[in-house]
Amino acid sequence: MIKPKVLFTDGEGPIVFKDLAADMTERVVPGFFKVLSFYDDYLAEIGREGYQAGDTLALVVPHFLAHGVTDEDITEEAKDAQVCKGVKEYVDGLKKDGWEIRIISTAYSQMWELVGDYLGISMDKIACTELNLASLRKMFGTQEFYERVRQTEERVLAALPLWEEAMVEVNDNDSPVVRVLESEKFAHLREELDNLYWRDLPEQGYKTLEAVIVMGGRRKIDAAWQSARDLGVKISDIPYVGDSITDDAMHTYLAEEGGLPIAINGNAYALRNAKVAVATEDMRNLRPVLDAWQQGGFEGVQNFVRAYSEMTFPIAKERAPISEVTNQAYYDLINLANQEGFDKILATHKKFRILVCGAATARLG
Template sequence: MKPRLICFDLEGPLSPQDNAYEVISLIPGGREFFEVISRYDDLLTLEEREGYEPGDTLALIAPFLIYHRITPEDIYNVSSTARIVDGAAELITHLREEGWNIRIISTSYSEHAYNIGAKLGVPPEDIACTELDLERIASDLGEDELELIADFWVVIQEKKDDEDSIMELLDRFFFKILPDTRYGNPLDRVKVIGGSRKVDAARKFAKDLGLTLGEIMVVGDSITDFKMLAAVRDAGGVAVAFNANMYALPYANFALATYDMRALDLLCCEFPDKSEMIKIASNWGKISKEFKGVDLTASQLHYLSKHDDNLLKEVASIHAEFRKAVRGRASILG
């Protein structure tokens, strides 16, 4: 029998905290700044900007973390407050007992990804995440670069409510001004594990086990996951959107809205028999109200046809409510 592999996005399916969002909130005005950058990330992704991957937000905020003297310890300390999504630890424990290989593929900085992984029993070698060496980057900068970053921070605070103006300013700062300094192109400084890099990570994890993308399951919820979800779905695998937004839902073949990740076990129990998985989704309202202690009346599972736009709109509305309840303020981020 072939090995079974499931790859989880971290922020959303395993932990509700958006770590970078919380880290930058240590800076006055940082939370609002991150929301602006997150919207910018969405726009660059949707326009398919060359060289840009969804989630590169975490590269764009690095200059400001350096200027405000945020440290790796700060990132870890913020992560230490993060909770685990209800049922996630129990789900992973049971899957491991059933012989599943568990991997995490996350845009998160390594301090957060490894911390959450440790809580779930997933070692660093089974996690693909974003490495951020703040000290090394800072050592390359002089007073001129720091003053430039400081000045731009002030401008962004003043312009943050003028979306058209601020998008133009961000373009100029990140891709014209910074590249002409010792900082260089911010996307070269930090390689974020998002978009196509998540696909690469999933493919590598699969290859290590002698599998293809069409033989694995992946779980994601946002714009950083849509390429991974699409790649696995289109290859014949199982792509699950969990409490997902409209950036992710159209690219999955299953959608799970739940407060308790143990509900995903119903699909996992039938993997890789996709016909049985589809039956479970199609008969969700008729199956037992409880599964291994999980109240299924508080969950909804759908099989997503690529061409059923009406169903997609209905599912998106359901997921929006679950997403808000589970992720809180972070639910507004792409």
Template sequence: MSFLVAFDLEGPLSPQDNAYEIMGRLPQGYELFERLSRYDDLLTLEGRPDYEPGDTLALIVPFLLAYGVKEEDIWAVSRTAFLTPGAKETVAELAALGLPSCIISTSYCQHACRVARELGLPEDRVACTHLPLDTWQDELPPEDREWILEVARSFLGVPLEDDEALKRLGDNFFWEEMPRRAKLGKLFGLVRVVGGTRKTEALTDFARRAGASLDRVVAVGDSITDFHMLRTVREAGGLSLVFNGNAYSLPYGTCAVASSNLTAILPLIKAFVQGGLTAVERKIGELSRSSGEEGPFYHWLLDRSPGEEIISLHARFRARLRGRAAQLG
């Protein structure tokens, strides 16, 4: 029976949050994205039907259209992204060991496929969010464009910490007013972000193609969009590995690694392939005894809550690698 290693992209493989940086090129775009990302968190936490964590990449589409963003802009921002230290070496060593890798990402395909090529992975091993912006730009009515810009100003007028106001404004815009605008509502409905349970669906498909059962899958993630995939793999007896994770992902890991270099996960993957979860737990004990002040730090989480100390440690490494994007869910 084969194994499979499935990576989230933004965080484990590349520090850049591509959508955040695309929005950052717009007037007060970072601030607008942060409010929409918080609204995404609120919808996820309330368990809104048919909504998945990471659908922020759908929520920002009306604003990308209103500001005239094109696919070339996505490519241009993607070209500024660099790989997480050790990412290329990690994927190459897994390949040398006969362990196939795949990428399962909420990222727009323009970005995800470019990063995959840099890592030496073919596009058929990438699941990502399809966004034909150039075609849609020609379909957006001018009156809708002006309305969206007004809504953007309204979002920017709400303090980031005011969950109630963000929820009220977002609910009205996305779920009441937008569906009444035929063309815009149609375009918005076409965006299918690969996050939440859709990541798990993609993982299941990749595992089937690789001939790997879920108890022989390694899933590497770090954020709220990964929790369902991480939980599914952990419950199946596979290796759910959180790399520089946040409070939304750490509770669903079999184990966690806080490090400035992705190669720190390799000893755990090798142990898993050779001896299963028992070998991983034993390896974490060995590695923890030899960790220096700057890590890497290893934690076994299968039978414990991560706790504030582990969450804070991961937050420190997360901020070191991801900068401003580290604060996003």
């Protein structure tokens, strides 16, 4: 079954290595972003109304405003972004062969203006989080607004050791984040942030999830649907490459609709609803999966993965230690993996997520 030559892909991870929101926040409020990220896990788990995976990028914006961060500052920070190894050749090769590429990214628009220009992908082919601090500052630039934000920051940072203790409970002791942050010991920490985002700022007219609309979670599905319609292709024709929790909803949707969700160096959220997983430092290793899909659908992908595994890991199927690998790729069919197999795939991808950081190239600034 021949598929149209289209690729939809996440940005941070599959294309570029940079956590712009985290890095900018660390510049103005050191130590604060890890608390927000932990709080984000809680909000996602309780299913707060209107909250989507990745909305941390909305939570940080009041802090940018309170510390005088400008759109130009965001652009300057974005210049430190590094394109992942092999991406330029991978993208150029796809474009040369007639593929249409659409990027659907949680990251701020300031970064994609730079990355898109470097890769030759125009902004009309990139769906991302639009951030206009100048406009927001005109509406919410009062001293009272700034003071409420800064006072909360001070109290959170003063309690940072206790926050870190809560994180250990979740990350090292496998305690559910909801149970931890609703416990008697830690609830007052969470309430500090609850009060800021859902009470104090709305009293100032600032609605946290409406001031900045983050391109994450189900909003990625909406963007994909719109792009598919514009291209005249079906959702079932689409391969999508993702690596994190912001891609989980898209992976789930595509799997249900017959598309191809691909996890690249994925975390558990990206892997759990993908159909195929690719662990690699070099993004050019995605191309064989895309070609197999375009030429033969999911059956073609299955045939490629099986043939590659038999050729690369004969007899015992033992894989080389990842520390010894440079351009090696590991391909796995997630839908055929049992729990033990999934855990092994996850362990491989965790190691590659670390390696990709060191392999990133081509600083944009």
